[in-house]
Amino acid sequence: MSNDILIIEDDIAFGNMLKTFLERKGLFVSVSSTKTGAEKIINSTSPALIITDIKLPDGSGMDILKFVKDKYPSIAVVLMTGYAEVTMAVEAIKKGALDYISKPFRPEELLMVINQVLKEKSNKKVTTSKKNNSPLKKTSSTNYITGSSEAAKKNHQYIQLVGPTTMSVLVQGESGTGKEVVAKTIHDFSDRKEEAFIAVDCGAIPKEIASSEFFGHVKGSFTGAINDKKGHFEAAHRGTLFLDEVGNLSYENQVQLLRALQERRIKPVGSNTEIEVDVRLISATNEDLTKAVNEGTFREDLYHRLNEFSLQIPSLNERKEDLHLFIEFFLEQANSSLKKNILGLSPEVSEAFKNYNWPGNLRELKNVIKRSVLLTQGEQVPIDVIPREVSSFNENKEIKNFNIQTSEKESILAALKETGYNKSKAAKLLNITRKTLYNKMEKYKLDS
Numbered sequence: 001m002s003n004d005i006l007i008i009e010d011d012i013a014f015g016n017m018l019k020t021f022l023e024r025k026g027l028f029v030s031v032s033s034t035k036t037g038a039e040k041i042i043n044s045t046s047p048a049l050i051i052t053d054i055k056l057p058d059g060s061g062m063d064i065l066k067f068v069k070d071k072y073p074s075i076a077v078v079l080m081t082g083y084a085e086v087t088m089a090v091e092a093i094k095k096g097a098l099d100y101i102s103k104p105f106r107p108e109e110l111l112m113v114i115n116q117v118l119k120e121k122s123n124k125k126v127t128t129s130k131k132n133n134s135p136l137k138k139t140s141s142t143n144y145i146t147g148s149s150e151a152a153k154k155n156h157q158y159i160q161l162v163g164p165t166t167m168s169v170l171v172q173g174e175s176g177t178g179k180e181v182v183a184k185t186i187h188d189f190s191d192r193k194e195e196a197f198i199a200v201d202c203g204a205i206p207k208e209i210a211s212s213e214f215f216g217h218v219k220g221s222f223t224g225a226i227n228d229k230k231g232h233f234e235a236a237h238r239g240t241l242f243l244d245e246v247g248n249l250s251y252e253n254q255v256q257l258l259r260a261l262q263e264r265r266i267k268p269v270g271s272n273t274e275i276e277v278d279v280r281l282i283s284a285t286n287e288d289l290t291k292a293v294n295e296g297t298f299r300e301d302l303y304h305r306l307n308e309f310s311l312q313i314p315s316l317n318e319r320k321e322d323l324h325l326f327i328e329f330f331l332e333q334a335n336s337s338l339k340k341n342i343l344g345l346s347p348e349v350s351e352a353f354k355n356y357n358w359p360g361n362l363r364e365l366k367n368v369i370k371r372s373v374l375l376t377q378g379e380q381v382p383i384d385v386i387p388r389e390v391s392s393f394n395e396n397k398e399i400k401n402f403n404i405q406t407s408e409k410e411s412i413l414a415a416l417k418e419t420g421y422n423k424s425k426a427a428k429l430l431n432i433t434r435k436t437l438y439n440k441m442e443k444y445k446l447d448s
């Protein structure tokens with residue numbers, strides 16, 4: 001596969017501007033303004049990375065994502081989203097997009113995302129391509145911080161307890177909450193830590209080639225099997241196999257997986273010889289597997305086999321006490337990778353971060369911090385470099401649930417009264433920014 005980039009953007013001038021900028025940085029770029037044109041380019045050149053707008057004249061970025069995930073799962077997709085489309089971007093990430101970038105953005109920001117994605121692609125978990133037999137890689141060891149919230153402390157305790165056992169662990173949580181990091185930490189607490197930790201993205205494996213991916217194949221066993229290939233089970237022998245997005249496995253693949261786990265033996269496709277494997281299994285899912293079991297799409301026996309111990313990772317919104325720790329940690333990481341020395345967030349940014357609901361969880365926080373560090377000139381991250389969806393989250397939010405007041409106006413009045421007309425305190429009580437409070441007071445003609 002090439003290192004080419006395909007930009008899909010219906011604003012032709014903008015697409016060409018990005019192309020010129022990226023080509024000056026030494027990248028090979030093609031541009032398409034339609035979905036149909038883009039699909040032709042993908043079929044003929046198989047780029048490494050696709051950057052697509054969400055709205056296209058003959059379809060959407062989500063269609064492109066689906067097309068790529070079905071046909072070329074190893075191509076990375078990044079979405080360019082408008083301000084109002086963030087929820088869709090988060091949905092896209094759940095469906096396999098690697099990242100999104102909110103418009104308007106500066107070309108340097110896009111370049112940073114591209115470099116990050118291309119770097120991650122080369123170290124990333126084992127995803128499979130129909131075209132090339134990518135070598136199995138160990139994922140690099142990750143830096144892990146525990147957090148100080150009750151939920152974080154409890155989970156850490158569980159990780160330490162279950163780590164040294166051979167129990168299968170099912171890690172559940174929303175996308176970007178750190179499930180893979182938790183899986184790697186469990187591995188690091190086990191006496192398998194010197195052996196391989198093989199991470200497999202089950203959502204990226206087409207079901208037709210899943211058995212060859214898991215169990216390997218011998219040369220000539222099917223068209224395209226030009227060499228013997230080791231499967232993930234063999235690669236993880238004596239170590240840990242991490243199955244991410246396990247709920248995405250087809251029913252047939254679930255049966256094969258269960259058999260391998262029960263018998264502790266696998267047979268590569270086209271071979272007559274069985275191989276013994278000793279693998280500790282950790283799986284992750286961001287969907288409710290019990291629901292899938294009830295609906296009959298996920299095998300109950302496999303579910304129990306995977307779930308000898310389960311961990312529920314809270315969303316970032318549910319662990320806001322940990323936010324400052326992660327901010328500091330990601331800030332330090334960004335400073336060191338971008339060779340900058342940003343000391344912290346300005347008070348406005350701190351406030352905005354606290355109020356925002358972080359639908360993409362830790363991954364979103366890490367990305368937002370990295371981009372902000374890149375764009376910050378002074379010592380503190382100013383409000384104008386953070387994405388609009390974060391800085392103005394509250395402005396669009398209806399004020400709800402403050403005590404039992406019925407209308408927004410009544411809620412504001414009650415909060416003002418309660419705080420002796422101290423606007424900062426009232427805004428805090430209402431969970432909005434001071435600026436929003438002023439706007440709302442003006443709207444309702446409340447004296448300040």
Ligand SMILES: Nc1ncnc2c1ncn2[C@@H]1O[C@H](COP(=O)(O)OP(=O)(O)OP(=O)(O)O)[C@@H](O)[C@H]1O
Nearest residue numbers: 143144145174175176177178179180181286362363
């Ligand atoms: N405890 C932690 N300490 C430090 N960094 C973390 C921690 N948890 C997660 N991260 C960082 O947050 C990002 C998302 O984490 P990770 O990929 O593990 O999430 P995930 O839940 O597996 O996501 P997905 O469901 O999309 O596969 C990664 O860049 C990771 O390094």
